[in-house]
Amino acid sequence: MTSTLPADLVVIGWGKGGKTLAAKAAAAGRRVVMVERDEAMVGGACINVACIPTKALVHSAAERRPEDDPETYLAESLRRRDSLVEQLNAANRAMLEGNAHVTVVMGEAEFVGPRRVSVGAGGERLEIDAAAVVINTGSAPRPGGVPGADLPHVHDSISIQRIDHLPGRLVVVGAGAVGLEFAEMFAGFGSDVTLLSRGAALAGEDDDVRASVLSALADSGITVVDGVEVTEVTAATVETTGGSFEADTVLFAIGRVPAVPAGLEAAGVDVDERGFIVVDDSLRTSAENVWAVGDVNGGPQFTYISLDDYRIVGSQLLGDGGRSRTDRLAVPTTTFVTPPLSSVGLTERQARERGLNVRVAAKPVARLAMVPRPKTLGETRGIAKVVVDADTDQVLGFAHHGVDSQEVVNLVALAMRTGITASELRDGIWVHLSSTELLNELLAALA
Ligand SMILES: Cc1cc2nc3c(=O)[nH]c(=O)nc-3n(C[C@H](O)[C@H](O)[C@H](O)COP(=O)(O)OP(=O)(O)OC[C@H]3O[C@@H](n4cnc5c(N)ncnc54)[C@H](O)[C@@H]3O)c2cc1C
Numbered sequence: 001m002t003s004t005l006p007a008d009l010v011v012i013g014w015g016k017g018g019k020t021l022a023a024k025a026a027a028a029g030r031r032v033v034m035v036e037r038d039e040a041m042v043g044g045a046c047i048n049v050a051c052i053p054t055k056a057l058v059h060s061a062a063e064r065r066p067e068d069d070p071e072t073y074l075a076e077s078l079r080r081r082d083s084l085v086e087q088l089n090a091a092n093r094a095m096l097e098g099n100a101h102v103t104v105v106m107g108e109a110e111f112v113g114p115r116r117v118s119v120g121a122g123g124e125r126l127e128i129d130a131a132a133v134v135i136n137t138g139s140a141p142r143p144g145g146v147p148g149a150d151l152p153h154v155h156d157s158i159s160i161q162r163i164d165h166l167p168g169r170l171v172v173v174g175a176g177a178v179g180l181e182f183a184e185m186f187a188g189f190g191s192d193v194t195l196l197s198r199g200a201a202l203a204g205e206d207d208d209v210r211a212s213v214l215s216a217l218a219d220s221g222i223t224v225v226d227g228v229e230v231t232e233v234t235a236a237t238v239e240t241t242g243g244s245f246e247a248d249t250v251l252f253a254i255g256r257v258p259a260v261p262a263g264l265e266a267a268g269v270d271v272d273e274r275g276f277i278v279v280d281d282s283l284r285t286s287a288e289n290v291w292a293v294g295d296v297n298g299g300p301q302f303t304y305i306s307l308d309d310y311r312i313v314g315s316q317l318l319g320d321g322g323r324s325r326t327d328r329l330a331v332p333t334t335t336f337v338t339p340p341l342s343s344v345g346l347t348e349r350q351a352r353e354r355g356l357n358v359r360v361a362a363k364p365v366a367r368l369a370m371v372p373r374p375k376t377l378g379e380t381r382g383i384a385k386v387v388v389d390a391d392t393d394q395v396l397g398f399a400h401h402g403v404d405s406q407e408v409v410n411l412v413a414l415a416m417r418t419g420i421t422a423s424e425l426r427d428g429i430w431v432h433l434s435s436t437e438l439l440n441e442l443l444a445a446l447a
């Protein structure tokens, strides 16, 4: 039997942008349907299997003391992670299930026509007829794609979080954010970690910043091998173009592929050559009144971008339609190695390649004499670097490998977005002790 449910808005996938939009649209009195296929993913990837659980584990790993038994410590850390995820999952569920304007439908959504979404199996189907559809179905780890990649000791970023023992020798393939963070995490828990990179790891960073991060990874006991391509995984090794590496556990961290719902053709929604949904700057798909937000639209894969995607679609459905992707300036990023690496804007190399007239300052964190916070925390590794336009005094780029960098970079990003000059940041009154203080000293050293 097929039943039909009319709706003002159907959101497919409980990701960051979609759940925020669902709540706001419901608050505005719209009839909203949220479709999610997986109980364990209520609230989306970030809270269940991505940002939050991994950051909790990176933190636990960094806090392990030499006297802690590695296996027991890992088990306790995983339990703490589970309890945190359980709380967040429940809070997310309550946010929409408790809302009189929202119908939550658990099941795999597929399109059966323009703005017509079907959920269910066999004879029992629900068809949702919606005035507007938002696709927020996220992405999935890219499979290893070499012989042996399906062996039981070979993991992706999700399955490795379910591991019930500490790997002895872990080989991580891929030196992006996922590879770096899991390498740091398992090295901290006590595994012997080798990170394999097909190019040079952290090649996008300036040489001084790259050297700083590589040195900290080496301190953590991580062996980084550049320029190798994996050809096969066996029961005990990872075979590459640059030799064989012993491994009892392997993690492929080689990017993510889009998770699109079935039936896109019936809906008139186009995808690009990589399978991501094609959108314009307003996140409209090729189908009328169908939008795509989050990882699935091929934009930068961050939770805060999915949230910004909500703002863009929300402005069209609930506001003046004034926001678009073109408003997205100076997006900061952080990779949660220890200490964290954060950056925004251009590197020095990029700025010089563009022929810009630049002033640059770079200082190791340990040599920031007027910034005592890292010393009080006992973590003085890292570097801070800023690139400024010599003609306009605008900050072009900032990189910070050091404690609190995920906070400092947000402030610099705001300055870049709003036109606050390098001199204003240099002369800012910042809390003593804070890591923000480094802006006083770093920007005074511009050459
Ligand atoms: C290990 C890891 C760590 C990360 N750490 C960070 C971090 O620290 N900071 C950060 O900003 N970003 C981080 N990211 C990236 C971030 O997790 C993603 O960019 C973000 O979660 C994407 O959210 P989304 O809105 O696209 O949807 P998602 O959160 O991916 O949600 C999509 C939902 O759709 C559901 N779904 C899919 N298909 C269907 C269907 N057909 N029918 C019904 N439901 C469906 C899924 O079950 C899922 O719940 C990390 C990613 C990984 C892998």
Ligand SMILES: NC(=O)c1ccc[n+]([C@@H]2O[C@H](COP(=O)([O-])OP(=O)(O)OC[C@H]3O[C@@H](n4cnc5c(N)ncnc54)[C@H](O)[C@@H]3O)[C@@H](O)[C@H]2O)c1
Pocket (backbone or CB within 6 Å): 173, 174, 175, 176, 177, 178, 179, 181, 197, 198, 199, 229, 230, 253, 254, 255, 256, 300, 301, 302, 333, 334, 335, 336
């Ligand atoms: N702290 C954060 O914000 C955070 C943390 C984790 C993940 N993420 C997001 O999740 C997304 C996925 O992360 P990721 O690290 O998997 O992807 P990524 O694209 O950042 O890095 C993947 C790396 O694997 C390499 N690679 C690709 N195919 C390969 C192959 N066949 N063999 C060897 N190497 C290969 C790529 O060259 C790249 O260096 C990223 O876009 C990232 O933004 C963010």
